[in-house]
Amino acid sequence: MGKILCATRGGAASRASQDAAIALAQERGDELIFLYVVDISFLNQTAAPLVVDVESRLEKMGRFQLAMAQERAAAQGISAGALVRRGQLRAELLAAARETEADLVLLGHPVGTEAVFDEAAIQSLATSLARESGVKVRVV
Amino acid sequence: MQRSRFAILMGLALVIIVGMAWALSPVWAQEAAVGSEQPGPGVAGRVIDPLGEPVHDADVIAVGREGQPVAETTSQGDGSFLLDLPLQDYDTLVVEIERPHYVSREIPIDPAALAELNSAQAVRLPAIELERRITPGFWVATLSFVLVLLLIALEKLHKTTAALLGVALVLGASFVGGAINPDLFIFDFERALSYVDFDVIFLVMGMMIVIAVIEETGIFQWLAYQSYRLSRGRIWLLVTILMAITSVASALLDNVTTMLLMTPISIQIALTLGMNPLALLIPEILASNVGGISTLIGTPTNILIGSYAGLGFNDFLINLTPGVLASLLGLTIFIVLRYRKSYAAAGGQLSDAMRQRLKESGRITQPAKLRKAGVIFGFMLVLFVTGDAFHLVPAVTAILGAVAMLLWVSPNIEEMLHVVDWTTLVFFIALFMAVGALQEVGLIGIIATAIGNLVGGNLVATILVLVWSAALLSGVIDNIPFAATMLPVVAYLTRTVPGAESGVLWYALSVGAAMGGNSTLIGASPNLVTAGISERAGYRITYLDFLKVGFPATIVTVIIGTIWLLIRF
Numbered sequence: 001m002g003k004i005l006c007a008t009r010g011g012a013a014s015r016a017s018q019d020a021a022i023a024l025a026q027e028r029g030d031e032l033i034f035l036y037v038v039d040i041s042f043l044n045q046t047a048a049p050l051v052v053d054v055e056s057r058l059e060k061m062g063r064f065q066l067a068m069a070q071e072r073a074a075a076q077g078i079s080a081g082a083l084v085r086r087g088q089l090r091a092e093l094l095a096a097a098r099e100t101e102a103d104l105v106l107l108g109h110p111v112g113t114e115a116v117f118d119e120a121a122i123q124s125l126a127t128s129l130a131r132e133s134g135v136k137v138r139v140v
Numbered sequence: 141m142q143r144s145r146f147a148i149l150m151g152l153a154l155v156i157i158v159g160m161a162w163a164l165s166p167v168w169a170q171e172a173a174v175g176s177e178q179p180g181p182g183v184a185g186r187v188i189d190p191l192g193e194p195v196h197d198a199d200v201i202a203v204g205r206e207g208q209p210v211a212e213t214t215s216q217g218d219g220s221f222l223l224d225l226p227l228q229d230y231d232t233l234v235v236e237i238e239r240p241h242y243v244s245r246e247i248p249i250d251p252a253a254l255a256e257l258n259s260a261q262a263v264r265l266p267a268i269e270l271e272r273r274i275t276p277g278f279w280v281a282t283l284s285f286v287l288v289l290l291l292i293a294l295e296k297l298h299k300t301t302a303a304l305l306g307v308a309l310v311l312g313a314s315f316v317g318g319a320i321n322p323d324l325f326i327f328d329f330e331r332a333l334s335y336v337d338f339d340v341i342f343l344v345m346g347m348m349i350v351i352a353v354i355e356e357t358g359i360f361q362w363l364a365y366q367s368y369r370l371s372r373g374r375i376w377l378l379v380t381i382l383m384a385i386t387s388v389a390s391a392l393l394d395n396v397t398t399m400l401l402m403t404p405i406s407i408q409i410a411l412t413l414g415m416n417p418l419a420l421l422i423p424e425i426l427a428s429n430v431g432g433i434s435t436l437i438g439t440p441t442n443i444l445i446g447s448y449a450g451l452g453f454n455d456f457l458i459n460l461t462p463g464v465l466a467s468l469l470g471l472t473i474f475i476v477l478r479y480r481k482s483y484a485a486a487g488g489q490l491s492d493a494m495r496q497r498l499k500e501s502g503r504i505t506q507p508a509k510l511r512k513a514g515v516i517f518g519f520m521l522v523l524f525v526t527g528d529a530f531h532l533v534p535a536v537t538a539i540l541g542a543v544a545m546l547l548w549v550s551p552n553i554e555e556m557l558h559v560v561d562w563t564t565l566v567f568f569i570a571l572f573m574a575v576g577a578l579q580e581v582g583l584i585g586i587i588a589t590a591i592g593n594l595v596g597g598n599l600v601a602t603i604l605v606l607v608w609s610a611a612l613l614s615g616v617i618d619n620i621p622f623a624a625t626m627l628p629v630v631a632y633l634t635r636t637v638p639g640a641e642s643g644v645l646w647y648a649l650s651v652g653a654a655m656g657g658n659s660t661l662i663g664a665s666p667n668l669v670t671a672g673i674s675e676r677a678g679y680r681i682t683y684l685d686f687l688k689v690g691f692p693a694t695i696v697t698v699i700i701g702t703i704w705l706l707i708r709f
Contacts, residue, residue, distance in 0.1 A: 008678075009675075009676060009677060009678040010411075010677055010678045011677055011678015011679050012416075012678070012679075013678055014678050038676075039676065040672075042668075042672035042675070042676075043669065043672065044298060052351075052352075052355050052397055052400040052401060053355075053356075054400055054673075057400065057401070057403075057404040058404060058673065058676060060404060060501055061404040061407055061408060061673075061676075061677060062676075063497075064408045064411070064494075064497055064498070064501065065411075065677060065678070067493070067494060067497055068411065068490070068494065071490075071491060071493070071494065
């Protein structure tokens with residue numbers, strides 16, 4: 001049995017990639033792990049007082065989002081795991097792929113205005129991730 | 141831990157002693173000067189700029205027969221000077237005044253005054269006005285400031301880095317350029333530091349520590365969860381309660397902190413209710429920016445205005461809170477109408493497990509700490525309100541509250557020093573210097589004169605111009621540098637426009653700058669911070685999304701705010 005690592009932010013736009021990951025896990029009989037990366041680099045531009053432990057708050061929010069994804073998987077008979085990491089997306093994806101010994105990493109296609117990456121950027125991320133981790137990366 | 145606390149107390153004691161010494165030094169200096177005064181001939185006078193503001197550090201030289209200097213001095217902070225002349229027979233005397241960025245003047249002393257000098261008496265000259273001169277230093281300071289604004293608005297650099305770059309350019313021009321061309325000199329470092337308002341720095345720092353302790357308790361998440369529970373699925377009611385909580389929190393904390401606390405839990409509530417989180421987050425942002433106006437500590441712009449104009453906590457409470465409440469009412473009605481379809485379409489409750497998870501996110505994590513922190517914060521509010529009566533400045537109240545939190549609530553000192561956002565404090569320091577450079581070279585005077593001419597001494601016109609220009613400009617440039625730049629301009633208008641002595645123009649700046657931040661996504665820091673978190677949850681707030689709601693909401697709230705100011709004053 002292999003392992004599929006699916007990076008997700010949650011939100012309506014991520015549901016397609018979550019569903020694809022669930023379907024793939026069902027088809028291959030693989031273990032599925034959803035990954036949420038707490039990346040607070042967007043705050044680097046802000047000089048307003050940041051006295052709040054933002055990472056902890058976002059981690060809690062991320063766990064909530066992953067729990068929703070796990071429920072979707074459970075509804076389709078898949079018991080999915082959840083993993084939250086703190087740091088920059090690319091580095092944490094790489095580290096998570098290695099630590100979980102994933103066979104396949106799934107990234108979502110950019111959808112509508114909600115997307116963080118454009119198509120070229122996501123493909124570039126997938127290529128570099130595959131090269132550096134030696135794990136198969138698929139954009140779904 | 142004991143040693144850490146002792147070190148903090150010693151550090152604070154040192155700060156207080158140095159502060160008192162600094163505050164009293166002019167008095168000691170004055171006493172020393174009075175004590176050393178000797179009778180004899182002298183020329184006294186006062187140097188002012190075209191706005192009637194004192195000109196300090198001007199070189200004042202008395203030139204006698206054959207162009208020989210006989211005495212020299214520099215003008216003081218209030219523009220006054222006293223030339224101590226040697227006892228001799230004067231048949232001609234000219235007072236020359238020079239100052240970078242001003243046209244030099246020569247004042248010949250008339251024969252009657254010369255006779256007085258010859259009988260060892262002092263003479264007083266009428267106020268001497270120096271005309272402004274546009275120098276290369278003027279362009280360096282102005283363009284540096286524009287560069288800072290652009291870098292911040294376009295998010296090319298961190299705000300603090302951008303402000304520091306502006307100061308570096310100005311000081312570099314003064315020290316390096318000034319050696320090559322004296323007209324490039326703007327100010328020296330000591331003068332630059334004199335523009336830093338340490339009341340603001342200490343108030344912001346003290347409040348950071350206080351807020352850091354309170355936020356750990358989970359009170360805001362609990363409040364947000366309670367609003368979800370109380371609303372029982374009625375979204376319009378939920379939004380109304382959340383907007384009320386956000387605005388009250390913003391009045392007591394700063395807006396960014398409020399939104400950092402409210403955004404993650406609000407997203408979870410929205411997802412639980414099966415609705416797009418933006419329909420909760422954007423109303424909360426708008427309420428946060430409006431609610432913060434009601435108190436001195438609610439927004440950075442109010443802190444700047446309060447400190448510069450000497451306005452206390454009560455002044456904002458009395459003169460702005462009713463207007464803010466009316467604006468919030470208007471805003472809530474607008475939001476409920478604007479989002480009525482989204483609210484009606486919400487549906488699809490999550491499972492019990494997810495609701496339980498939401499409940500967990502919305503619980504008070506440290507009840508004992510909350511009780512203690514609540515008592516201290518309550519006392520702080522009492523001191524903020526009553527402090528005016530015994531000249532207790534808000535910065536001292538904030539520092540007292542911070543120390544009380546450290547001693548009684550006992551958080552980890554290393555953690556507390558870690559939560560003080562030093563980049564913000566450095567940003568304020570650099571900003572004060574950059575604006576000081578604009579004052580030195582005369583740009584502020586030019587803006588003040590232009591607005592003065594535009595409004596022609598009409599108070600209503602001045603209020604309208606200030607509120608609406610501040611509101612519109614705050615949508616495209618950061619409202620903190622904007623407000624900092626406008627402070628001396630508003631001070632001039634308050635002195636010169638009949639009826640403005642009530643202080644109304646300070647409140648007009650506050651209303652315009654803070655409410656204007658709602659018009660665009662880049663208008664205020666809470667907008668960007670919330671958008672960043674929302675994006676991490678998979679819901680992007682685009683510039684256009686925000687503009688569609690924020691701009692009309694700004695129009696609604698600014699109209700109500702303006703009406704309130706016209707009624708109140």
